[in-house]
Amino acid sequence: MPDATRDSETIIVIMYCAGMAARVVLVAGFTHHDVADELWRASPESALVRHDLSGLADGVVRRWVDGRLTVLELAHGCVSCTLRLDLVPLLEELDGRVVVHLDPVLEPEAVCFALSGTDVEVEAVVTVVDTATWLDDATGDDSLADRGMRAAEGDERTVAQVVVGQAEFADALVLTGSCDPVLAAVLDRLTPHAPRQTADGLDVTALLAAIPAESRRGEIDDGFAPLLHGQPPLEPAHGVAVVHFTERRPFHPMRLHDSIDVLLDGVVRVRGRAWVASQPDAALWLESAGGGLRVGNLGPWLAATGDWSEADADRRAAASLLWDPYYGDRNQEFVVITRSADAARIEAALRSALVTDEELALITELDFADPFAEWHEEMEL
Structure with a gap:
């Protein structure tokens, strides 16, 4: 200088x-x-x-x-x-x-x-x-x-x-x-x-x-924090809607990849955690705005580590509330804000990307092609 x-x-x-x-x-x-x-x-x-x-x-x-x-x-x-x-x-x-x-x-x-x-x-x-x-x-x-x-x-x-x-x-x-x-x-x-x-x-x-006391004021969200920040209205208005998708079974990685186009057309924002069958220990993060997409790796699910000591109190509380005897804290959660997209079509696309009962029964034996493997290695959050 x-x-x-x-x-x-x-x-x-x-x-x-x-x-x-x-x-x-x-x-x-x-x-x-x-x-x-x-x-x-x-x-x-x-x-x-x-x-x-x-x-x-x-x-x-x-x-x-x-x-x-x-x-x-x-x-x-x-x-x-x-x-x-x-x-x-x-x-x-x-x-x-x-x-x-x-x-x-x-x-x-x-x-x-x-x-x-x-x-x-x-x-x-x-x-x-x-x-x-x-x-x-x-x-x-x-x-x-x-x-x-x-x-x-x-x-x-x-x-x-x-x-x-x-x-x-x-x-x-x-x-x-x-x-x-x-x-x-x-x-x-x-x-x-x-x-x-x-x-x-x-x-x-x-x-x-007028800024409310609970505003973030620069606080960075943890990737495992609640996704409905600020309690947005969930009822549609003027063609704008919120899709809050949750599920307790993994995505088929290729079908999730194929559904991404639905999440980018007529959509303002997508934020969410994904659990894919090919990476059962990793919590993936998907985020889009307009036509731009980011895929990241949030790290392991608590069920994959067995160690809660590094997790903050809010994450431990959330994991306890949804804990499954078999899956632990693994889950899908997406919040999608649409401008003109069909909310039902988005819900259907995400649901169709989940593994079927037959795939779930054979999940440890199947070899899934995973288009997300290289993406998240390059774009860890």
Whole structure:
């Protein structure tokens, strides 16, 4: 890093360092709306941090603190390096409230994960939703690369994964315009706990005060946590529905793979744990937004280890409630939020992917082809 950059960064740190942990309000969104500025102005003693990652692929990050620009040169141009080497150390030095305006391609969950284990307190995550484009973005197939917005080489995320993740992780939402009934129904189910205001006439003090005590405020969900976060409405509205699929027998891996297309068409969000017959000890994680899919490995089921000591209290309690004498805590659970897809068709596709009674009787003798084996090895959560 050039000396001039380091000197500029040092000046900023000295101006704000007071030996106390920062209280951070993260402002996310696939838009450059000035909600962060309004939050900053509403709290005169706060600092405003802003990042521009458009040059990240070339190892350059532009960062402003209260309008003062620092150009950072990173040896490895990637989002994790930006968080680990710049944003986290900066926030650890600041005190009081800090409003952090995230680059449009940053997802607040990744930032909060980077902050876990520090003394920095996440006061709230506020996401700005562009009401004119959000629904199409959330159900589309465009990648960040298609829009010329990928954060770095190898960034294969879709626009849908970004905008859905930003809204889903929010404690409060700011809408850039009027919210039509379909968008409102989707947001009611994606982030049911989050209060909403429109940008016109925004009262940021009232918005932050309306965030309920049980909001996540930067807390990262364990993959075994309840999937119906915030108790979303389960009744369909304006063509939007929630499919909550649960079952106590394994999936046939190839038939589950073949059913994935049904989960990607007309669907806003899929999140769930899968138990496949070819990997009886592993809890797999499937997550999609629009046409983007992630498959991960959450680790072993408790029944596979016999050791509950590493599991948190909530997971132990959930496992005890559904424990089966033979299967233990193994189970299927998916939550699917649809925009236009047929909920019954999704339910039928998942159910048809389960092993049959005949396959279940011979399960230890069958050799299942497993298209998920290599995927989850590359994408462990």
